[in-house]
Amino acid sequence: MADDGTALGLRERKKKQTAIKVWRTAVDLFLEHGYEQVSVAQIAEAAEVSKMTVFNYFKTKEDLLMGPMEEHVEDLARAVEQRTPGASAVDAVRAMVLRKIAERDPSIGLSESGNELALIQLIHRTPALARRALLWSVRGERRAAEALAAETGDPLLAAVAAAQLAGVVSALMSENHRRILAGETPDAVAAHAEERAVRAFALVEKGLSDFAVRA
Structure with a gap:
């Protein structure tokens, strides 16, 4: 069984990977359809996560693009x-x-x-x-x-x-x-x-x- 430090490291890497996946999905959708035409719900669906998960990483729709x-x-x-x-x-x-x-x-x-x-x-x-x-x-x-x-x-x-x-x-x-x-x-x-x-x-x-x- 992994120790606490290893488990924490794995969780942090997974969170980072999820955030990157959501951001890349949002960027692709924004570039294809336009910023104002894409909703957070559409981004969540395309990234295969919940809408709440998106907001866990990015406080607003603007943060999805501008945050990084x-x-x-x-x-x-x-x-x-x-x-x-x-x-x-x-x-x-x-x-x-x-x-x-x-x-x-x-x-x-x-x-x-x-x-x-x-x-x-x-x-x-x-x-x-x-x-x-x-x-x-x-x-x-x-x-x-x-x-x-x-x-x-x-x-x-x-x-x-x-x-x-x-x-x-x-x-x-x-x-x-x-x-x-x-x-x-x-x-x-x-x-x-x-x-x-x-x-x-x-x-x-x-x-x-x-x-x-x-x-």
């Missing part, structure tokens, strides 16, 4: 808070973006999956999802501003810096999406993504080079 993406809401603040001594806020966020580019992370717009690109288009053309994506972006920027304000004691300049850094990340992601959706291959876009990111952060760094340098 929102795991990145803390990325900007986390990069700022975990930077090393001597590193500025620009240094930290630039390093995070360059790492994401090297890893071809979908959160920087370098996905090779057609489904993920189709999801971006679906979000943009669905008002409820577009509003949530905007709120997600605002939350991420606010968290970064709070982290910088706590360290520097200057809420105004912290908010200005966070807005600029969030703007660079958003612009780079949008540019990557735009080029791929326009027909360029992910490989072609990724080949120049690092150079574009370096140029973008250099523009911001001219104004923020002396701000929030960790002692």
Whole structure:
């Protein structure tokens, strides 16, 4: 008989597998029929689970689509808070973006999956999802501003810096999406993504080079 630790591990893996199955089923249905045309009951039936099971993993229908993406809401603040001594806020966020580019992370717009690109288009053309994506972006920027304000004691300049850094990340992601959706291959876009990111952060760094340098 498995010990408590093993049993717990198996239960957690099973729960994760179920959540992934429900999410993938929802994505397939949303892409095929449209977000507003698909109900939670239809998702549950297609995933072969109960409607209650769906809500056990995802609080709302919007969470079914947006929840996994929102795991990145803390990325900007986390990069700022975990930077090393001597590193500025620009240094930290630039390093995070360059790492994401090297890893071809979908959160920087370098996905090779057609489904993920189709999801971006679906979000943009669905008002409820577009509003949530905007709120997600605002939350991420606010968290970064709070982290910088706590360290520097200057809420105004912290908010200005966070807005600029969030703007660079958003612009780079949008540019990557735009080029791929326009027909360029992910490989072609990724080949120049690092150079574009370096140029973008250099523009911001001219104004923020002396701000929030960790002692």
